[in-house]
Amino acid sequence: MEDQQINHSAIQVEKEEYKKQQRRDKLKQFLTISSPILVLILWEFLSRTGLIDHRFFPPPTLILSTLYQMGLSGELFNHIEVSLIRIICGFLLGVIPAICIGLLMGMYAPIRHFLSPLVMAFMPIPTLAMLPIILIIFGIGEFSKMVTIAISVFFPVVINTAAGVTNIDRIYVDVAKNYGANAKKFFFKIALPGSLPVMLEGIQMGQAIALLTIVAAEMIGANSGIGYVIWMNYKAFLLPQMYVGLVLISFFGYLFSLIIRGLQSKLIPWK
Amino acid sequence: MPNTKIEITDLTKVFFKRSERVEALKDISLEIEDGEFVCILGPSGCGKTTLLRILADLETPSTGSFQIHPSSPDRPLQSMVFQERGVIPWMTVEENVAFGLKMRNVPRKISKERTQYYLEKVGLEKFAKLYPKELSGGMKQRVSIARAFANDPEILLMDEPFAALDEQNKFILQEELLNIWQETKKTVLFITHSIDEAMLLSDRILLMSAQPGQIVKEKNIKLPRPRTMEDVRSNEELAHEFVDIWQHLQTEVQGSRAK
Ligand SMILES: Nc1ncnc2c1ncn2[C@@H]1O[C@H](COP(=O)(O)OP(=O)(O)OP(=O)(O)O)[C@@H](O)[C@H]1O
Ligand SMILES: [Mg+2]
Numbered sequence: 077m078e079d080q081q082i083n084h085s086a087i088q089v090e091k092e093e094y095k096k097q098q099r100r101d102k103l104k105q106f107l108t109i110s111s112p113i114l115v116l117i118l119w120e121f122l123s124r125t126g127l128i129d130h131r132f133f134p135p136p137t138l139i140l141s142t143l144y145q146m147g148l149s150g151e152l153f154n155h156i157e158v159s160l161i162r163i164i165c166g167f168l169l170g171v172i173p174a175i176c177i178g179l180l181m182g183m184y185a186p187i188r189h190f191l192s193p194l195v196m197a198f199m200p201i202p203t204l205a206m207l208p209i210i211l212i213i214f215g216i217g218e219f220s221k222m223v224t225i226a227i228s229v230f231f232p233v234v235i236n237t238a239a240g241v242t243n244i245d246r247i248y249v250d251v252a253k254n255y256g257a258n259a260k261k262f263f264f265k266i267a268l269p270g271s272l273p274v275m276l277e278g279i280q281m282g283q284a285i286a287l288l289t290i291v292a293a294e295m296i297g298a299n300s301g302i303g304y305v306i307w308m309n310y311k312a313f314l315l316p317q318m319y320v321g322l323v324l325i326s327f328f329g330y331l332f333s334l335i336i337r338g339l340q341s342k343l344i345p346w347k
Numbered sequence: 348m349p350n351t352k353i354e355i356t357d358l359t360k361v362f363f364k365r366s367e368r369v370e371a372l373k374d375i376s377l378e379i380e381d382g383e384f385v386c387i388l389g390p391s392g393c394g395k396t397t398l399l400r401i402l403a404d405l406e407t408p409s410t411g412s413f414q415i416h417p418s419s420p421d422r423p424l425q426s427m428v429f430q431e432r433g434v435i436p437w438m439t440v441e442e443n444v445a446f447g448l449k450m451r452n453v454p455r456k457i458s459k460e461r462t463q464y465y466l467e468k469v470g471l472e473k474f475a476k477l478y479p480k481e482l483s484g485g486m487k488q489r490v491s492i493a494r495a496f497a498n499d500p501e502i503l504l505m506d507e508p509f510a511a512l513d514e515q516n517k518f519i520l521q522e523e524l525l526n527i528w529q530e531t532k533k534t535v536l537f538i539t540h541s542i543d544e545a546m547l548l549s550d551r552i553l554l555m556s557a558q559p560g561q562i563v564k565e566k567n568i569k570l571p572r573p574r575t576m577e578d579v580r581s582n583e584e585l586a587h588e589f590v591d592i593w594q595h596l597q598t599e600v601q602g603s604r605a606k
Contacts (some may be wrong), residue, residue, distance in 0.1 A: 245432065247429060247432050247433060248435050250405050250427075250429070251427075251429065251433055251435060251446075252450075253404070253405060254403050254404070254405060254425075254426065254427045255423075255426065255446055255447040255450045255451075255494075255498065256423060256447070256450045256451055257450045258450075261449075261450055265438075265446075265449075265450075266435075269437040270437065272437075344437070345478065346436050346437045346438075346478040346479070346480060347480075
């Protein structure tokens with residue numbers, strides 16, 4: 077009887093604790109949502125009352141309705157589509173070789189020592205600074221934009237993949253060796269899965285860089301895409317339309333990082 | 348007639364660190380019989396792990412040689428149970444246990460059967476699909492042991508497999524190990540820091556000196572099997588042996604400190 081009573085009160089205590097925890101979680105969620113909303117409301121208010129210049133900072137509601145109108149005309153979707161195709165193709169064009177080369181660099185020390193000075197030399201150069209050369213080599217078509225993205229994505233992914241492999245705990249390498257893993261099995265059972273967490277960090281970084289690069293590249297040398305929308309509307313002093321471009325970038329950046337985070341939890345269930 | 352399983356001849360290992368050199372093992376000569384359970388006891392840093400790593404083909408001897416006599420061509424020579432952290436985190440318990448079999452391309456059906464068998468032996472069948480992060484330290488070592496036995500090697504090399512466990516878990520795992528060993532009659536070379544553990548498990552104890560590591564003494568443990576820790580503790584003769592081994596380790600440790 078007494079035992080039950082103790083048990084009962086223990087459950088009560090834990091129940092209270094659980095409720096408190098839930099309340100705390102709710103508060104955190106609320107805080108996360110509240111800051112963007114607060115900024116938007118403040119912006120709307122300041123812009124409408126003229127405390128900030130509404131020509132440079134049009135109120136968010138106006139930007140939203142502009143987005144709606146641009147969407148209705150259909151032209152906006154063309155630009156989005158063009159940008160997305162460039163980003164996705166360029167991204168894959170950079171990530172796939174980066175993973176292959178990174179894994180080889182991680183697994184074979186001679187390859188690592190041979191290639192790492194090249195990687196180190198090219199990495200600090202902003203891809204945009206190479207744009208003129210890329211345009212000379214690949215022309216002004218779509219492919220040169222994809223190459224630009226590919227190059228900018230390549231470096232963080234190759235470096236992280238190689239680091240991912242070399243940082244695999246030595247003991248797992250010993251285990252594989254002791255149990256007679258050949259090169260192919262070592263690759264698929266140890267090197268690839270073991271490097272995946274760090275590799276995906278690199279891909280996450282690459283994704284953010286890809287977005288930066290495409291917008292900048294489209295602002296410099298293109299006649300379509302989200303970056304072009306921003307630049308043209310700025311030059312025409314159509315600032316609400318320009319802000320629409322910025323909102324789209326922000327949206328897609330968030331979307332991509334969500335996708336990759338989802339991929340992370342799918343691919344590394346063991347973390 | 349018992350036949351020799353492991354033969355080590357004049358094995359020496361020297362490590363070079365910059366200009367400094369460490370003589371880890373010196374002139375180790377040793378024969379271990381088929382089915383024998385041998386424990387190695389010695390002060391920390393005397394080269395026990397090094398000896399095992401050489402037998403496991405993870406390190407090469409500087410001079411001297413060793414041989415593991417095979418009984419059948421399709422059995423692997425040896426499998427190692429590592430000191431700790433030997434369980435691969437991105438594989439499930441089941442995949443970890445089947446690892447050696449998979450590496451050797453053992454047919455799926457046999458591999459599955461054997462994995463299942465040893466999972467049951469170590470009481471992990473319910474946890475087969477879990478990842479190691481969800482296991483306790485004792486459960487992880489069970490996975491390591493099951494993996495080694497499932498691989499069915501000629502000899503088993505165990506490097507302080509229970510050192511990181513609490514007493515309770517240690518007892519249980521020692522008992523499980525002895526059960527499986529009695530069933531399979533494998534040749535085992537087992538490293539430990541614990542005299543009790545060595546006396547409980549082994550047919551023969553090898554005592555090593557501090558650096559350079561040499562085998563300086565041998566003790567046969569004749570206690571009949573199956574044994575329990577109570578048998579070991581209550582045996583008069585073993586009590587004497589315990590003190591003797593203890594004193595040996597003390598002097599070796601002090602000797603290496605004085606250097
Ligand atoms: N890869 C290595 N490079 C250089 N020195 C090494 C290497 N491996 C071991 N040693 C040295 O060899 C000696 C023996 O090491 P070993 O790990 O075999 O000792 P041990 O008996 O297993 O010790 P412990 O009981 O603490 O596990 C130590 O002095 C160690 O510093
Ligand atoms: Mg050791």
